Amino acid sequence: MNIIVVGAGFGGIASALRARALGHKVTLIEKNQSLGGRAQVFQRDGYRHDAGPTVITAPFLFDELFELFGKKREDYVTFMPLKTWYRFVYDDLSHFDYSGEQEHIDQCISKINTDDVENYQSLLSESKSIYEIGFQQLADKPFHQLSQMLKLLPDMLRLKSYRSVWQLVCSHIESEKLQQAFSIQPLLVGGNPFDTTCIYNLIHFLERKHGVFFAMGGTGALVSALQALMDEEGISIITGDSVEAIQLEDKRISQVTTQSGRIIPCDHLISNMDPTFLYKNLLKGKSNPVARIRSSIAKQSMGLFVLFFGTSQRYESVEHHTILFGQRFKGLLDDIFDNKVLSDDFALYLHRPTATDPSFAPKGHDSFYALIPVPNLDGGQNWEIEGPKLQDKVIDRLTQTILPELAQTIRSPFFMTPEDFKDDYLSTSGAGFSISPHFYQSAWFRFHNHGEGIENLSLAGAGTHPGAGLPGVLSSAKVVESLLKKKYSFHREC
Ligand SMILES: Cc1cc2nc3c(=O)[nH]c(=O)nc-3n(C[C@H](O)[C@H](O)[C@H](O)COP(=O)(O)OP(=O)(O)OC[C@H]3O[C@@H](n4cnc5c(N)ncnc54)[C@H](O)[C@@H]3O)c2cc1C
Structure with a gap:
C-alpha cells in the first residue's frame, strides 16, 4: 500500500514509522524545510534554541519507535534525567x-x-x-x-x-x-x-x-534521530512543500496535489495537519457532518508568545525549567482563555537548556526561551504592535526577578507570536496546541483518529485523540497503527 503522511510533527513522524513497520510504502510530506513540526530549531549568533517542546516525558514511547525496527533509541540520542x-x-x-x-x-x-x-x-x-x-x-x-x-x-x-x-x-x-x-x-x-x-x-x-528528561543536543537532536531512522528504513521524505488539495473518488482519497505542483497518488492518507484546518479547508464539503460540526464549533487552545534570547553570562542559579507566576492566577487565565485580552501582567515558562547542555550557547553564555500564554488570534490583537511591547515587558520582568541585569546581558532576542503559529504550522487561530483539552473536546468528543466519512483517512497529532503534548501525539500514532492493522491486515509489502 502507498501511504502518504501529511505533516512531520511528532505525530506524523511516529505514524510514518509505524506504517512503515507494518510493511507499507510511506511518503512523508512537510510544508517546512525541517521536520519536527512545532519542534523547530533556531540558530542565532552562536545560540541554539528549540522552538517548541523541551520536556521529554514517557520516553518509552520514543524507544518503541526504534524497537519497531530492532534498534535502540540510545544509539541515536541520549535522554538525560533531570x-x-x-x-x-x-x-x-x-x-x-x-x-x-x-x-x-x-x-x-x-x-x-x-x-x-x-x-x-x-x-x-x-x-x-x-x-x-x-x-x-x-x-x-x-x-x-x-x-x-x-x-x-x-x-x-x-x-x-x-x-x-x-x-x-x-x-x-x-x-x-x-x-x-x-x-x-x-x-x-x-x-x-x-x-x-x-x-x-x-x-x-x-x-x-x-x-522527566532532556534530549541532549535538544529536541532538535531527537527529531534528527528520528529522521535518520526514517532514512534508514526507506521512508521517502519531501520537505518545503505543502499539500494544497486532496482528491477523492467515491469517498476514498486517490491523490494529493502539493504547492509545487507534485501530484502524488496514494492508497491511504494519514493527516498530521491541524484537524480543523484539514476539514475546513482541504476536505470542505467532503467529510461527514460530524467533522463539519466539530471543526466549526471547535474551541482552540491559547496562543503563545515565545521570546528567544542569549545572555553574555551564565545564570547558574536558574534551573533548566522555571515557571514564573504572575500576581494573578485565575483572573489572568480568564483573560487569556475567555476574555481574550492581553493583560499587563503575565506568567511565563523559562527554558534554560544550557543548565543541562552547554552546547546551546558559546562558552560562558546561556541560551533561553521565555514562553508566555496569550490569547489566540481570535482575540484580535495586532502582534506587529504588541510583539515588541511584550518583548520589552518580559525583559523588564526577568531583569527584576530571576535574571538580574538581563537588560544589559541580553543578546540576539527575537520572538514568535500566534501569527507565526498560523503561518508556520497552519494552526487555526494561531493556537499553540491545536484544540483545547476541555471535557467536550476529549475522548470521543475530540477529533477522531479515524477519518470522518472518508474510508482511507487517519489522523494523528495534537488535535486528535488523545491530545496534545509529546506523549499524546505519539499515542495518537499508536491508535493510527492499530486502525491500519485492522483495515489492511491482509496487505503487506516491503
Ligand atoms: C512552545 C511549545 C512548547 C511545548 N513544550 C512541550 C514540552 O515541553 N513537552 C511536551 O510533551 N509537549 C510540549 N509542547 C506540545 C507539543 O510540542 C505538541 O503537542 C506536539 O509537538 C504537536 O505535534 P503534532 O504531531 O500535533 O504536530 P505539529 O508539531 O503540530 O506539526 C504538524 C506539522 O504539519 C505540517 N503541516 C500542516 N499542514 C500541512 C500541509 N497542508 N502540508 C504539509 N505539511 C503540513 C506543519 O507545517 C507542521 O510541521 C509544546 C508546544 C509548544 C508550541
Whole structure:
C-alpha cells in the first residue's frame, strides 16, 4: 500500500514509522524545510534554541519507535534525567522546587505548608487511578465509536472526570501556592486548569512513573534521530512543500496535489495537519457532518508568545525549567482563555537548556526561551504592535526577578507570536496546541483518529485523540497503527 503522511510533527513522524513497520510504502510530506513540526530549531549568533517542546516525558514511547525496527533509541540520542524537574517562582520571589524524589518533594512542600505533605500523597494516589484508566487503558486505543465512550462512562463517573484539574487539586492541597504548581499541567497541553477535565491530571502521575528528561543536543537532536531512522528504513521524505488539495473518488482519497505542483497518488492518507484546518479547508464539503460540526464549533487552545534570547553570562542559579507566576492566577487565565485580552501582567515558562547542555550557547553564555500564554488570534490583537511591547515587558520582568541585569546581558532576542503559529504550522487561530483539552473536546468528543466519512483517512497529532503534548501525539500514532492493522491486515509489502 502507498501511504502518504501529511505533516512531520511528532505525530506524523511516529505514524510514518509505524506504517512503515507494518510493511507499507510511506511518503512523508512537510510544508517546512525541517521536520519536527512545532519542534523547530533556531540558530542565532552562536545560540541554539528549540522552538517548541523541551520536556521529554514517557520516553518509552520514543524507544518503541526504534524497537519497531530492532534498534535502540540510545544509539541515536541520549535522554538525560533531570534532577529538578520544575522550579515554580511566585510573585513574592519565594519558590517551590519539584522533582522525582519523594523525600525532596516532601521537604520542599513542608517549607510551604506541612499539612500538604500528606495531602500530596492523596493527590498522587488519585492521579495514579486516573493514569491507570486515562493513559494505560485509553490513550493508545481508538475512540471513534460512541459505544466506546458509553462503555467508559462508569469509569469516567467514578473518576469524576467532569471536575476541572483545578477542582481536583484543590480537593487535596491547601496551600494556594502549591495548588497553582500542581494544576499547571493543562497549560502544557493548551488548556485552562479551570476548565480542563481532571483526566489530564494523569500527566502528574505519568511524570512520577516515567521521569522527566532532556534530549541532549535538544529536541532538535531527537527529531534528527528520528529522521535518520526514517532514512534508514526507506521512508521517502519531501520537505518545503505543502499539500494544497486532496482528491477523492467515491469517498476514498486517490491523490494529493502539493504547492509545487507534485501530484502524488496514494492508497491511504494519514493527516498530521491541524484537524480543523484539514476539514475546513482541504476536505470542505467532503467529510461527514460530524467533522463539519466539530471543526466549526471547535474551541482552540491559547496562543503563545515565545521570546528567544542569549545572555553574555551564565545564570547558574536558574534551573533548566522555571515557571514564573504572575500576581494573578485565575483572573489572568480568564483573560487569556475567555476574555481574550492581553493583560499587563503575565506568567511565563523559562527554558534554560544550557543548565543541562552547554552546547546551546558559546562558552560562558546561556541560551533561553521565555514562553508566555496569550490569547489566540481570535482575540484580535495586532502582534506587529504588541510583539515588541511584550518583548520589552518580559525583559523588564526577568531583569527584576530571576535574571538580574538581563537588560544589559541580553543578546540576539527575537520572538514568535500566534501569527507565526498560523503561518508556520497552519494552526487555526494561531493556537499553540491545536484544540483545547476541555471535557467536550476529549475522548470521543475530540477529533477522531479515524477519518470522518472518508474510508482511507487517519489522523494523528495534537488535535486528535488523545491530545496534545509529546506523549499524546505519539499515542495518537499508536491508535493510527492499530486502525491500519485492522483495515489492511491482509496487505503487506516491503
Ligand atoms: C512552545 C511549545 C512548547 C511545548 N513544550 C512541550 C514540552 O515541553 N513537552 C511536551 O510533551 N509537549 C510540549 N509542547 C506540545 C507539543 O510540542 C505538541 O503537542 C506536539 O509537538 C504537536 O505535534 P503534532 O504531531 O500535533 O504536530 P505539529 O508539531 O503540530 O506539526 C504538524 C506539522 O504539519 C505540517 N503541516 C500542516 N499542514 C500541512 C500541509 N497542508 N502540508 C504539509 N505539511 C503540513 C506543519 O507545517 C507542521 O510541521 C509544546 C508546544 C509548544 C508550541
